[in-house]
Amino acid sequence: MTINVRDLGVVDAAEWFRHRSYDYTQFSIEGLGRKKAEQNLTVDAVLxxxxxxxxxxxxxxxxxxxxQRSEREAGVPxxxxxxxxxxxxxxGTARVAREHGAEVFSENELMSHYGGAHGKGDAMWRALSVASGDLVMYMDTDTKDFRDELVWGVLGPILTVPQVRYVKAAYRRPFKAGEKLEEDGGGRVTELSAKPLFNLFYPELAGFVQPLAGEFVADRELFSSIPFMTGYAVETNVMIDVLNKVGLAAMAQVDLGTRQNRHQPLRDLSRMSYAVLRAVARRMREDGRLDLSRDKRVPPSLNQFSDYLHAVATPDGLKLNEYVEELVERPPxxxxxxNYR
Ligand SMILES: O=c1ccn([C@@H]2O[C@H](COP(=O)(O)OP(=O)(O)O)[C@@H](O)[C@H]2O)c(=O)[nH]1
Ligand SMILES: O=C(O)[C@@H](COP(=O)(O)O)OC1O[C@H](CO)[C@@H](O)[C@H](O)[C@H]1O
Known part of the structure; x- marks a missing residue:
């Protein structure tokens, strides 16, 4: 009989945390450029x-x-x-990006036979159809205080530690409302949904400081072999699917200091949270840990469409907003x- 460590609640998240948490200052642009050249690897940044x-x-x-720095010191970008x-x-995002020298794609024109794109996760998945690098590095683009380590930090472990195939950014997240700054007030869905859910159902992942961070890298082979969920479910499904595919020892995180993102209103984050919860629930159902046939009261919300009733108090009184939340899963x-290569 095989015993699932998850059933016993025994996991090695603490040990993983000690061995697979890095700090960007352990690496340098020059050193990483040389490592990349030595291994003859190419890197795509997908934004x-x-x-x-x-x-x-x-x-x-x-x-x-x-x-430029890498080319000067190591001879390669x-x-x-x-x-x-x-x-x-x-x-005008596309125009600005083009003016600054990026290759720009419309998310709706990539993999267009799948119809219009469904949010962030779909954009990330469709990008894989035009990516060609050995490594693919995703990066959020709403960062206000962008510094160069947000470009090269996550490359540290993947270029220098042979067992590592997936690296996630970690950082402190300030929350800025007008002029008011709360030092660690950001990452509300992370703190209130993702971390508790992972602790309960995927405890191996509990050592990640920013499990929903949009900055992460893996070899393209790995990304091309897993499904991507659409919208804001993507980071959650990628974490779980990478864990199931390559195991915790092949995953790492790097402290990049702090990152200030643009904030959505709390009310919109309720739906983001729902996407995170649905991603976890889907995987649990697939793992046989959520048996819908046994519990008839469980709503059919794990499928593509799900009603989300959002009860709120407003200056005009109480309101019940109804949203139809769509969550699609794109195949590997x-x-x-x-002939994907
Ligand atoms: O439909 C979408 C929604 C978001 N994003 C990008 O995903 C990142 C994070 O999204 P958002 O700012 O909405 O999330 P938050 O940072 O508020 O959690 C940003 O780079 C967005 O530009 C995107 O490409 N398509
Ligand atoms: O981490 C979070 O809690 C949310 C919301 O952040 P804030 O409370 O506005 O700082 O932000 C993100 O989560 C999304 C869903 O996974 C990601 O797509 C975003 O990249 C990430 O910034």
Whole structure:
């Protein structure tokens, strides 16, 4: 009989945390450039963007600056291609990104036989159809205080530790409302949904400081072999599927200091949280740990469409908002793109 460590509640998250947590200061642009050259690897940076005209240009510039330093010291750029996947943003995101020298794709034009794109996760999945690097590094584009370590930090462990195949960013997250700054007030869905859910159901992942961070890297082979959920479910499903595919020892995190993202109103985060919960529930059901046939009261909300009733108090009184939340799961890209290489 095999005993599942999850059933026993015995996991090695604490040990993983000790061995697979790094700090960006342990690495350098020059050192990583040399490692990349030695291993003859190419790196694509994939930047999903929706209405980020105010931040995307500076981020692309910072990647070019990192490349210049790496080329000077190590003879190769650290990032070979910068792919911006734009949500046909009305604010001019695509134009700005192009002016700063990125390759720009409309998320709706990639894999267009799947119809219009469904949010962030879909943009990230569709980008794999045009990516060509040995490593693919995703990066959020709403970062206000972007610094160069946000480009090269996550590359540290993947270029220097042979067992590591997936690296996630870790950082402190300030919350900024107007002029008021709360030092560790950001990452509300992370703290109130993702971390408790992982502790309970995927305790191996409990050592990740920012499990929902949009900055992470893996070899393209790995990303092309797992499904991507659409919208804001993507980080959650990728964490679980990478864990199941390569195991915790092949995963790492790197402290990058702090990161200030653009904040959505708390009310919108309720739906983001629901996406995270649905991603976990889907995987649990597949793992046989959530048996819908046994509990008839469980609503059919784990399928593609789910009603989300959001009860709120407003200046005009109590309101019950109803949303139809759609969560689609895209298949491993290598299974659906002919001759994917
Ligand atoms: O439909 C979407 C929604 C978000 N994003 C990008 O995903 C990242 C994080 O999204 P968002 O700012 O909405 O989330 P938050 O940072 O508020 O959690 C940003 O780079 C967005 O531009 C995207 O490409 N398409
Ligand atoms: O981490 C979180 O709790 C949310 C919300 O952040 P804030 O409370 O606005 O700082 O932000 C993110 O989560 C999304 C869903 O996984 C990701 O797509 C975003 O990249 C990440 O910033």
């Amino acid at each position: 999903p963007g929706r209405n980020v005209a105010d931040t995307i240009g500076g981020i692309v510039d910072e990647i070019h600056a990192v490349n 650290l990032v070979d291609r910068i792919l911006v996947v734009d949500a046909d943003s009305p604010d 890209i290598r299974d659906v793109v002919k």
